[in-house]
Each structure stands twice: as structure tokens, then as C-alpha cells.
Amino acid sequence: MRLTVLGGCGAWPTALEACSGYLVEHEGFSLLVDPGYATFPRLLRYGDADTVDAVLVSHGHPDHCADLHPLLRARALSDAPPAPLPVHAPHGALDAVLALDRPGMLAGAYRRHDFTPGDRFEIGPFTVSTRLLPHFVPNAGLRIATPDAVLAYTGDTGPSDEIARLAEGADVFLSEATYVHQVPEADARYLLTARLAGRYATRAGVARLLLTHLWPGTDPATAHAAAAELFAGPVAVAAPDLVLGVGTAAPQRGPRHPA
Known part of the structure; x- marks a missing residue:
């Protein structure tokens, strides 16, 4: 399994970094996880819009799903539209994004697969197990597995024993770390610190954080x-174009197909 970071900035993109977005690949299958703000241009450094085989979204905040819209537009409005894109997300998470265009305009560009956090399902060569983790909106922690590798991803979450269960023994634990040492009191139930991410990584016995x-x-x-x-x-920090071989290779930097 190979993980490519498209962006890892929280809340809004900066001039140099997109929001959450991750390309997970195995056996020629490309799964786009959390296409947040500004991730679509980053994705195009690795292939065309029609090279994505499926999308998986942890929750409905726009810094995790807003760039699904340009991705679907690029597919729907191309001269030779590809087959509908399977899009997996918690129930209702994508309603706002999918309503940005006139009714029906993008209908042929995607197939919606809504799930309830706690569900387990297959996407291409991946087995995806989900857990409900605490956030301002329903958020699914994602455990993406092949026979040889496990990637665990929190989406956005506050403190929960479910985090260690989600990440148990994972080769890579991709954890939200909005703050460094302390979350403001009003948000403490819904977000993590880098320090807490380290604690959960130790509890879960992961190989890499x-x-x-x-x-x-x-x-x-x-x-x-x-x-x-x-x-x-x-320990590493998600940065654009960071590439990890999950379960096999050391980190590498740089796009495989530079623009």
C-alpha cells in the first residue's frame, strides 16, 4: 500500500498547503481519502481526474470534502466522461457539496455509498473498517487494510478510547493533531493535540505516527x-508530496509525475 499526502492543513488552506487529502494506492487502485480544500490541484500532479477509482470521506466539514466538487465537475464535463465515481461517506455528509451545482448536473458523475460509522465494507482491494469518533459533526475513523498493511486515520476527533482500538497495530497511524499541547476548552471534546496523538499511538502499538x-x-x-x-x-508531519510505503517502505518525497 502506498500513501501520498496531498495536504494536511487544518481548517483552511494556506498559500503552500492544501487541507486534508490523501491518495491511497494498492494493486493499481487509487482511493482518494478526504478531498479537502485545494487538494484537487495537488491531485492533478499525480494523474487526471479520471484516474481516481473511488473516494472515501471521513466527515462533512469542507476542509475534508470540498474538492470533491471540482473533481466531479472535471469528470462530468470532460469530452469522454468516465464511469460514475464510487463515493463513500457517512449519511448526509456530502449533501452540501453535492448541492453546489444545478440539480442533476453531476448526477452521472458519481455513485453514492452512504455508511454509518461502525460499518465495514470493501473498496477495491481495501477492507475499510469504520468507528464513530467524537467531533462537531458525525466523523468516521477509518481503518484501511490490505492483507499486508494497515493504515488507520482519525479524520477529525476529540479524545476517545475508540482511537486506540481503531489504530491497534497499524503500520501507519494518520492522526489529527490540530493543536500542539492543549486544545481550547470550548473545543477540547472534539479535537486532539500532537501530544495526545503520541499517547494514542503508543497505546495502539503502531509502527509509525x-x-x-x-x-x-x-x-x-x-x-x-x-x-x-x-x-x-x-514520527512525521503530513506535508504535500510526502509518500509512504505503508507496511513496507520508508518515506520518500516528491511527486511521481510532476506537473
Whole structure:
């Protein structure tokens, strides 16, 4: 399994970084996870819109799903539209994004597969197990597995014992880390810190921790250091064009097909 980071910025994109977006590939199948703000242009560094085989969304906040819209437009309005794109998301999570165009305009561009967090299903070569994790809206933690590798991803979440269960023994634990040491009191039930991500990584016995969804302007080195206080294994911060071989290879940088 190969993981490519398209973006890992929380809340809104910056001039240099897109919001959450991850390309997960195995056996020639490309799964786009959380196409947040500004991820579609990053995706085009790796292939055309029609090279995506399926989309999987953790929750309905726009920094995790807004760029599904340009992706579907690019497919629907091309000279030779590809087959409808399977799109998997919690019930109702994509209603706002899919309503941006006139009714019916994108209807032939996608096939909707709504699920309830807690469900387990197959997408191409991947087995996806989901868990309900606490956030401002229903959020599905995602465990994406092949026979040889496991990627666990929190989406956005607050503290929960379910996080360690989701990530148990994962090769890569992709964890939200909006703040470094402390979440503001009003949001403490719904978001994590880099330090907490390190604690959950240790509890789950993961092989590698990858921090994501940092608040814009956060120093990645500070987040890295906070996580490493509680997790002794390899720690990295999700950055554009970071490529990881999940379960097999060390991190590599750089797009495979530069624009």
C-alpha cells in the first residue's frame, strides 16, 4: 500500500498547503481519502481526474470534502466522461457539496455509498473498517487494510478510547493533531493535540505516527517534538508530496509525475 499526502492543513488552506487529502494506492487502485480544500490541484500532479477509482470521506466539514466538487465537475464535463465515481461517506455528509451545482448536473458523475460509522465494507482491494469518533459533526475513523498493511486515520476527533482500538497495530497511524499541547476548552471534546496523538499511538502499538490537520501556522517541528514525548517510534508531519510505503517502505518525497 502506498500513501501520498496531498495536504494536511487544518481548517483552511494556506498559500503552500492544501487541507486534508490523501491518495491511497494498492494493486493499481487509487482511493482518494478526504478531498479537502485545494487538494484537487495537488491531485492533478499525480494523474487526471479520471484516474481516481473511488473516494472515501471521513466527515462533512469542507476542509475534508470540498474538492470533491471540482473533481466531479472535471469528470462530468470532460469530452469522454468516465464511469460514475464510487463515493463513500457517512449519511448526509456530502449533501452540501453535492448541492453546489444545478440539480442533476453531476448526477452521472458519481455513485453514492452512504455508511454509518461502525460499518465495514470493501473498496477495491481495501477492507475499510469504520468507528464513530467524537467531533462537531458525525466523523468516521477509518481503518484501511490490505492483507499486508494497515493504515488507520482519525479524520477529525476529540479524545476517545475508540482511537486506540481503531489504530491497534497499524503500520501507519494518520492522526489529527490540530493543536500542539492543549486544545481550547470550548473545543477540547472534539479535537486532539500532537501530544495526545503520541499517547494514542503508543497505546495502539503502531509502527509509525503521521500527524495531520495542524492549525495553519503551526510549526511542524514543535508538533513533532510534542508527539515524540509520548511515542518512541518514527514520527512525521503530513506535508504535500510526502509518500509512504505503508507496511513496507520508508518515506520518500516528491511527486511521481510532476506537473
